[in-house]
Amino acid sequence: MATRVLESAPNLGQLYAKAAVTAWGRGGDLPDEHLARKGVTVDPAHLAAYTRVCRLPLNDVLPATYPHMLTFPLQMALMSDRAFPLALPGLVHVRNRIEVLGPIGSDALLDLEVWAENFATHRSGAAVDLCATVSAGGQEVWRSRSTYLSRGATAPEGAPEAHIEVAVGDLERVSATWRVPDDAGRRYAKVSGDVNPIHLSGLTAKAFGFKRAIAHGMWVKARVLGALSGRLPDAIDVDVSFRKPLLLPSTVTLSTAQAGGGWDFAVRNEKSATEHVVGTIRPH
Incomplete structure (x- = not known):
């Protein structure tokens, strides 16, 4: 190569x-x-x-x-x-x-x-x-x-x-609720450079089959790590599955549970319980 x-x-x-x-x-x-x-x-x-x-x-x-x-x-x-x-x-x-x-x-x-x-x-x-x-x-x-x-x-x-798919355990306890605004995709795109049209506006997202703009999966992953900051070791493995698109704007919940010396987590729609991101965090 x-x-x-x-x-x-x-x-x-x-x-x-x-x-x-x-x-x-x-x-x-x-x-x-x-x-x-x-x-x-x-x-x-x-x-x-x-x-x-x-x-x-x-x-x-x-x-x-x-x-x-x-x-x-x-x-x-x-x-x-x-x-x-x-x-x-x-x-x-x-x-x-x-x-x-x-x-x-x-x-x-x-x-x-x-x-x-x-x-x-x-x-x-x-x-x-x-x-x-x-x-x-x-x-x-x-x-x-x-x-x-x-x-x-x-x-x-x-x-x-x-x-x-990433397998997680029982995640019924809600530890946080987030209101994700309609400009979340544009704000993350400005920092990340990931200007995929599906994240920028409802108009450009519809051209690719989405009802509204959707949040970047890596932004959601980072938000989860931010919510758990101070409770994680320096060396970690973070494995996530991006399941259903998180439409903007939305209100979502973060559920967490300690598992395997680390955490299991899920980000879901507050009303429908649709799973957007599920994952595990383990010591490396």
Whole structure:
């Protein structure tokens, strides 16, 4: 496999536009290429803005979800490239697993690397994993695996079955209620650069089959970690399944239960109890 080192972060808006005009006629196997960046520093102003929009504490250690801000543009560059077999428009983020191997200082020099693997079949189509790793001082400190589903697509013959569900225990106790405003998608998009139209307005979301704009799954995941801040170890594994879209605006509940030395949790619609995000947090 080849590794291509980029000098700067790709522009996500340009990548979404590129993906839209090259969506048709894709196919084949996953590209055998890694994308990387070296010596990346964290912008303190951006980190502060991210923690504000996600309700996370701001200190000298990066939140567990923050490295996703750094690696996601590289993953988007892979998925928007014509060599990627699945069209980016319509890809749905259905599962995300993050492993924090230890505290990551906000002033650390970080090396990033991403790749695609595990082209899998699913009853609704085909799925693929976008993997990422972050190193500091030559040591891996963070890794993630984001599973995307392409409805109606076909995986290669003999492909394994995709696993997108996360099992959680009994979660009846509501620990918090959140009112999620209609601009939550736009506010997170401004910080994350994830300007997927389904998150920005009801008008653009309807073009992709949604009744209203929907919240970013990674924003919901970060909000959960913010709600549990101060009760988590430095090294953790956070595994979530993104189930039903969280339409904006909405009122949702957070239910939590201690399990396995960590936590199980679920974010549900307050009225219908529809599950939007369920997951587990465990010591690494």
